[in-house]
Amino acid sequence: MTVERDVMEYDVVVVGAGPAGLSAACRLKQIAEETGKEINVCVVEKGSEVGAHILSGAVFEPRALDELFPDWKDRDAPLNAPVARDDVYLFRSETAATKLPNLFVPKTMHNEGNYIISLGNLCRWLGEQAEALGVEIYPGFAAQDAIIEDGIVRGIVTGDLGVDREGKPKEGAFTPGMELRAKYTLFAEGCRGHIGKRLLEQYNLREGVDPQHFGIGLKELWEIDPAKHEKGLVVHGAGWPLDDANPGGSFLYHLENNMVVVGLIVDLSYTNPFLSPFDEFQRFKHHPVIKQYLEGGKRVSYGARAITKGGYNSLPKMVFPGGALIGCDLGTLNFAKIKGSHTAMKSGMLAAEAVAEKLAGGAEGGDVVSAYPEKFKASWLSDELFRSRNFGPAIHKYGVLLGGAFNYLDQNWFGGKLPLTLHDTKPDHECLKKAAESKRITYAKPDGKLSFDKLSSVFLSSTNHEEDQPIHLTLKDPSIPIDKNLPLYDEPAQRYCPAGVYEVVDADNGGKRFQINAQNCVHCKTCDIKDPAQNIVWIAPEGSGGPNYPNM
């Protein structure tokens, strides 16, 4: 199908209105204001509004925000719950836990000066700041692909609207996507961006670095009994329900207004194909340490999102002709701190500064902004990521106890500067053991009070997709789920998907059939990452589709 597309031209197009993309857009406009040289900036966002697809813990370190808007307090930024106390637990079993003495907690896990926030609300606020600075933000428009001409990224094309299940234009509704052309395009799609993935391959940006590593974060927002609420309390945990072969960590933060968030992060390097991150999360909430707060409360929202956590050792090249990767599309999360917001913001700001220099020099665009990686290298961001480079690999290699001891030494005694670097060179999708060699896990039925089933959970994410549209979870080879993944791994997609998108059901011919309920998809990208055959490819559905996370 060839269609006529409208074309708009900008100096800079940013893909994704998250912390990285919005910070980049704000910084560009601030520089334009300072220098009096106009820079046109456009941000496209696949969510129905800014913040709709944002999901994070989140304990927020304000370092980058202090730099971007030093007067953020006067501007009413939604940072309302300063961290009051850090509790760190080692969960030993479904009933036992040991609280770590503060002394033995790795320094990076201390949160004085940080805030418990809703990152979605921070992004909504950043969006307002950006618009006030003159940035054009278009939510509901998904970047479908990059425009690449003669090896140069020239912008993006937004998705067509009004296309039916078979890919045919719908009568009276079809609206072709637009070409948004730019001198420089910044990709801030978040973890496992579908265009970012293509760019990493096309420009061979991963050459010479460790494979990227991921986790899946599941989170719920609860309103709890005011008597149990302790604003500013941060609880982190390691251990149960996960273990060294299937690692991860948990969190519980007390926000303002009697709200708490509770979550579990499961490393996507987990090995047991029978593991279900969703069900692990549900049973985690029954642990006495967690239950004491949640009991009698009401669950308000649910969501899940993959996390890029490879850090320094997995950082790819950041630039290519005509553009750059920023934020989690690049992989700037600091795993030792389990924080990626301030680093994402900083990477966006650094890229913006480098691009602004180019534009000020009269650049035509389309070239490599090499000043961005240089500025990155010279910044606190690079230093911070360098110091944390061993944290993840240590846990993965040595387990929670020994790895944790290593991290305590490395972080508290050497400031992350132990003269050795641990590498984790096995990609996450290769980590699954065969079903035949693995122990089947039986999860207890949800009680409907603390634990819930997948469908009622997805319901709380307010997820919606236009029904009559092409399925946005595509299979390179449709036979793999049933012919290979099912016998080898009992098709793990049924379990790693936190939204019940994938089901293996009885087929009419007496065999099995792989069913994709694309409408449930919360855009977490776990399937694209964890599928052992790397057969599932996530592409952007019609704009506005996906979750509508409130206060997440």
Added chain:
Amino acid sequence: MKVLVSVKRVVDYNVRIQVKSDGSGVVTDGVKHSMNPFDEIAMEEAVRLREKGVVTEIVAVTIGGQKSEETLRTALAFGADRAVHVKEEGDIQPLTAAKALAAVFKKEEGKLFLLGKQAIDDDANQTGQMVAALLECPQATFASKVEVEGETAKVTREIDSGLETLEIDLPAVITADLRLNEPRYLKLPDIMKAKKKPIDAMSFADLGVTPGAGLKVTKTSPPPSRSKGVMVKSVDELVEALKSKGLI
């Protein structure tokens, strides 16, 4: 012909509504808002009437706080030529809204007033009717088809027993039902253009309207949660179960 379309900012239809724990209302902070879907249909109809050459000017009007401006921008992206923002914070009751909308209609000397049949937040389904009464003009509610010819409009209405067709003299008030049309997708260039279109701001005082409080919300509560289902093995068992509950 000048047509006015009223648009309201409401919690988005995809959002799972949460009732505040003290029962004073529903949670609106940090929740996605958008244009009331029935107002989108009214807006789309206005644009189609213009495409047919019947309408020459479309004015979108809203009542609400600063954030309602987003809703007006959406209306402008749909194709409204300009917008009127009655800037008032807080909860506005149907009669107050109707008085303000009627005042704007008079001021604008409109010929046709298109509204959504109801807003999906309070489901009051009163404003359109009250606007017509205040303007002392004909009304056709729950429209599923609108044809305008000269000084009259032929409106097909969805009623309990089927369809009813009315012919009404203009100026008139028409409220849009679900099947009137399917609103188009907004195009990026139209959203861009909408940012530059004019919005007149005014207050209740400017319009000579005194906000009333005829209605008092005493309590907001969520619907009772569904009790667990029971599996029955046969039709007989089902009939028996329904009978025992007095349902048949």
